[in-house]
Amino acid sequence: MNNHDNRISFLGGGNMAQCLLRGLIAAGHPPNQLTASDPVSACRKAIDSLGANAVASNQGAVDAGDVLVLAVKPQVLRQVLAEVRTAKDKLIVSICAGAPVAAIAKATSADQPIIRSMPNTPALLRAGITALYANANANATQRRLADGILSAVGKTVWVEDEALLDAVTAVSGSGPAYFFHLMEAMTEAGERLGLTADLAATLTAETALGAALMARQGTEAPAVLRRKVTSPGGTTESALRVMDAWRVKPALLEAVAAASRRSRELAEEFAQA
Ligand SMILES: NC(=O)c1ccc[n+]([C@@H]2O[C@H](COP(=O)([O-])OP(=O)(O)OC[C@H]3O[C@@H](n4cnc5c(N)ncnc54)[C@H](OP(=O)(O)O)[C@@H]3O)[C@@H](O)[C@H]2O)c1
Numbered sequence: 663m664n665n666h667d668n669r670i671s672f673l674g675g676g677n678m679a680q681c682l683l684r685g686l687i688a689a690g691h692p693p694n695q696l697t698a699s700d701p702v703s704a705c706r707k708a709i710d711s712l713g714a715n716a717v718a719s720n721q722g723a724v725d726a727g728d729v730l731v732l733a734v735k736p737q738v739l740r741q742v743l744a745e746v747r748t749a750k751d752k753l754i755v756s757i758c759a760g761a762p763v764a765a766i767a768k769a770t771s772a773d774q775p776i777i778r779s780m781p782n783t784p785a786l787l788r789a790g791i792t793a794l795y796a797n798a799n800a801n802a803t804q805r806r807l808a809d810g811i812l813s814a815v816g817k818t819v820w821v822e823d824e825a826l827l828d829a830v831t832a833v834s835g836s837g838p839a840y841f842f843h844l845m846e847a848m849t850e851a852g853e854r855l856g857l858t859a860d861l862a863a864t865l866t867a868e869t870a871l872g873a874a875l876m877a878r879q880g881t882e883a884p885a886v887l888r889r890k891v892t893s894p895g896g897t898t899e900s901a902l903r904v905m906d907a908w909r910v911k912p913a914l915l916e917a918v919a920a921a922s923r924r925s926r927e928l929a930e931e932f933a934q935a
Pocket of ligand 1: 678679699732
């Protein structure tokens, strides 16, 4: 969607804010409509170099934006929320992990339109996926606006139950780390079998990308794709038999469930603080 008439302000101008700014500018958003506040002068310099407006005070960013994107680390969010308290009519889009909508509303206003989102780190390459949840105060236009902002760094999906963001966090938020873990192991295995570290890493990364592209087509489920590359008595079957014996799938099921539980706990801790 075209957000180009909207003035968007980021509170916190670090990694995620800069990657969203780059994505928005690449999508044609006028840089002079974009503002970010950050106490760190190196961050402000980086924002300036994109052509966006960099300010040191959060109040400056609040005043400059119709939409306020909360892009600070969760530990400083409370302090920042105190500064957006006066912006009652403005849409708040939070990308902060573990900050429930009710806690943001409590610190701002009960009428505040708030959209909570969970991006993931491939957003840095504009290959992210973000799940969004809107409270009842956010209207359809505001939902489209938030969708347009997060679409600048990848795909977007919506959930209508905020509790599902814990599952999203466990699958796609933390998910890149699971794949990196698998890739570390595959690269190390390749090295043990005599490949150079570079070659093993290239083979692993390209294989991960190729497998992801096949799975993303969605024409066949991963289980079908897996069976298709597993000939009876072949090499893949030997490997998968070892994975079954070591209970890799049950371990992954338990790992993702643990991440979801931790996400819920962090949200509860934030709400109670
Ligand atoms: N990175 C990801 O892949 C990812 C994925 C999902 C969600 N998120 C969420 O995105 C948010 C931002 O993450 P990030 O990786 O972009 O963090 P980051 O690079 O640390 O950016 C946050 C920026 O905010 C600045 N800051 C600190 N206190 C501030 C204040 N009072 N007012 C304004 N700015 C302040 C920080 O400065 P200092 O360095 O001095 O503290 C830093 O430059 C986090 O809440 C995180 O949970 C990130």
